Amino acid sequence: MFSNIGIPGLIIILVLALIIFGPKKLPELGRAVGQTLGEFKKSTKELMDDEKETIKEIASEDKKKK
Known part of the structure; x- marks a missing residue:
């Protein structure tokens, strides 16, 4: 999913998150994202x-029928 994002992309995302949410909300947001994942x-x-x-159940039923 995120395999195409390199180090520069991650840094940009982190800086944007810091600007948007602020340093006080960032740990709370990270915790929520971690729990959701x-x-x-x-x-x-x-x-x-x-x-x-x-x-497995279907396979065992098929074996019983034979």
């Missing part, structure tokens, strides 16, 4: 695990 990763992992479990 963590929840997103957790949900994605749970979804993938559910899909793998469903595939």
